[in-house]
Amino acid sequence: MSRVGVxxxxxxxxGRCYTLAPDVFDADEVGHSIVLVDEVSGExxxxxxxxxxxxxxxxxxxxx
Amino acid sequence: MLRWETPVPGVARVAMxxxxxxxxxxSKGDRISPMxxxxxxxPAEFDDPEVVEFTRNPNRxxxxxxxxxxxxxxxxxxxxLRVALREFHxxxxxxxxxxxxxxxxxxxxxxxxxxxLTFAMATx
Numbered sequence: 252m253s254r255v256g257v258x259x260x261x262x263x264x265x266g267r268c269y270t271l272a273p274d275v276f277d278a279d280e281v282g283h284s285i286v287l288v289d290e291v292s293g294e295x296x297x298x299x300x301x302x303x304x305x306x307x308x309x310x311x312x313x314x315x
Numbered sequence: 316m317l318r319w320e321t322p323v324p325g326v327a328r329v330a331m332x333x334x335x336x337x338x339x340x341x342s343k344g345d346r347i348s349p350m351x352x353x354x355x356x357x358p359a360e361f362d363d364p365e366v367v368e369f370t371r372n373p374n375r376x377x378x379x380x381x382x383x384x385x386x387x388x389x390x391x392x393x394x395x396l397r398v399a400l401r402e403f404h405x406x407x408x409x410x411x412x413x414x415x416x417x418x419x420x421x422x423x424x425x426x427x428x429x430x431x432l433t434f435a436m437a438t439x
Contacts, residue, residue, distance in 0.1 A: 263385040282390065304373035307381050 252292050254314040255299045257284045261310035268302030268311060275299045284310070316396075318376035319367050322425050324352035326380055351377045352425065410434035 255275060257268075264282035268275070275298050279285050291299045296313070303311040330345045341347060354377045356364040361371070379386035386392070410432045412418075419428045 263381070263383060265379065265381075265385060266390055301372065305375055307375050307377060307379075307385075 252290045253296050253299070255286050255289060255291055256312045256314065257286055258310045258312070259283065261308045262306075263308055265307050267305045267307065271305055272298035272302040276302050316367070316369070317378035318355045318361070318371070318374060320425055321352040321355050321376075321378045322392075323378075323380075323386075324425050325350045326384075328384075351380060407432075407434050 257276070262283045264278075264284070266278065266282060266284075268284050269277050275286065275288050275291060275295060276284050277287050288295055288299075291313075299311075299313055303313050325348045328347050328349060330341045330343055330347055332343050334341050354360070358364050360375065379389040379392075411434075413431055413433050416431050418430070420426070421428060
């Protein structure tokens with residue numbers, strides 16, 4: 252199991268994560284990222300990694 | 316495509332602290348114009364940066380800038396691009412730039428002064 256986190260101070264709402272991995276991330280009311288599933292493994296973890304790698308602000312962390 | 320043809324190649328910024336970038340020292344308060352288009356073809360970030368690859372992943376491009384002044388219109392821009400490209404290709408699926416035509420790019424924003432295309436008329 253890995254833990255998914257979004258640094259709210261870094262996220263500016265590019266929306267790449269919830270576009271590419273909508274089963275792990277979603278948008279709050281101003282378009283910033285929120286984590287839908289804190290603990291991920293398998294396919295969900297792979298999706299979370301795609302979100303992490305594509306974040307222009309390096310706001311997403313996945314702790315293994 | 317946003318990476319490759321960065322629509323706004325450069326943005327104006329003010330340095331918040333003294334820093335050195337690539338051997339060039341920048342002082343706090345200096346006005347700078349970071350080139351987003353250059354960042355988007357930086358080989359340190361992108362493998363084969365000169366290759367257009369629509370399925371590139373990861374693709375942490377800077378077409379909409381970053382930080383607190385990230386482009387507020389990015390979501391609308393992405394939607395507009397998606398709709399425009401889909402509808403264009405629905406109406407005109409086959410097209411080409413005639414041989415010998417050289418594109419003239421404008422300064423400032425990344426666009427061409429004219430884009431001559433040849434394509435077949437759709438059958439009614």
